[in-house]
Amino acid sequence: MRYYPSPIVNLISNISKLPGIGQKTAERLALYILRAPKIEVEQLSRSILEVKERIRLCSKCFALSDKPVCGICNDHSRALNMVCVVEQPADMVAVEKSGAYRGRYHVLQGVLSPMDGVGPENIRLRELMSRITEEKITEVVLATSTSVEGEATSSYIADRLKKYPVKITRIASGIPMGGDLKYVDEVTLKRAMDGRYAV
């Protein structure tokens, strides 16, 4: 790297710290930044700083937000009595993209995992319980992942919610659209068969 001046070496080394970016890609990106118009580079650096300075967790649902309460929690056109429980902010974005749900969310910020030492006190469970009474929630949709940890978290929450007068639902799991049956695992196929419907 001696053949590059030190500011470029620093830039390459910082870019290569990003996930999925190796030395060669970092070098290519650094040279692109060098050639790009100054205004474009300023916008990039400003947006990186802005993300660090302004993004926080919504005080109600714990999704990513630039305000104390996020846009979805502030949107009164959505179903106010429904809450969809997800593991991470990215899961909430995935459900939103589907357009199939119009209620509110609750981001647990993790999932119960005995071997990683993540217990009920380490995720946003207590906050979910308070929201159910405070916001008069009537339905809780459990949309944690279908991994062992996600399933166990979902059953644990369902168990804890039994004492509340709410309808508890779990997202369905089965064959993906365009999926090839012979590549689907036995557990998913069994669930798909159990959940079959009349046509």
Place this chain on the structure above:
Amino acid sequence: MSPISTPAIMLRRVEYGDYDLIITFFSLYRGKISLIAKSAKKSTKRFSGILEPFSVLQLVYSVSRRKGLPVLQEASLIKPFSNIRLDIKKMAYAGYMAELINEWVEEKVEQASTYALFQYALEALDQSDMHEDALSILFQMRFMGLSGFRPNLNYCSLCRTRTENIHQQQIVFDLTKGGLVCDKCLSAASKQISLSKGTIKQLLWVERGDLRKATRIRFSSLALQEGLAFLEAFVPFHLGKEPRSLQFLKQLRK
């Protein structure tokens, strides 16, 4: 080298980069092994939905001549233990057993008896054949025995008086000595746990009795309570730390 094929139980997985997983298995023929599953996070066909903790799988993996982890080539599901994933308490106990094996067992050393014990315990947990606490006692007693850390419950560790000849009903177990200590030999040392004679008898039975008949054993509530408290102090003492899954279990019991 030609690919190796073995049944294995998945212990844990760690994400590696954007697409790969590093998975630790407890295999029947090769003991504990760590493999890299390339593109496991991305591909919907290759390992779809089966690389989950506690599943029994048939693995095919290849070992490279150069440095680096062996590569998982193929995995097919033998037993998914679907009921464990739907119950947080069962998952916590399975996680505790998996963590003990992961922490304790030496890599690449075949341990068929420990494998059989682990699979038996997961099956019993999945089918609710035994109370989770009783199953945990059975697993810990047998696992410690197989690992060479069998607690001495047969006689006083100091004067060698046999347990049936010790007069008191509550006998002290000294963790530092790894065994029982009778009243006459008892000093004011720390790390002592009290066990009733009835509990000692049941602990000895689960450790040595026929595993196929183990589901028949009925622990009294006192034996369950004493047995769990004893083993959950004895095991971390020898492991040198409290397993994270045990902390999780304790949190759950609250």
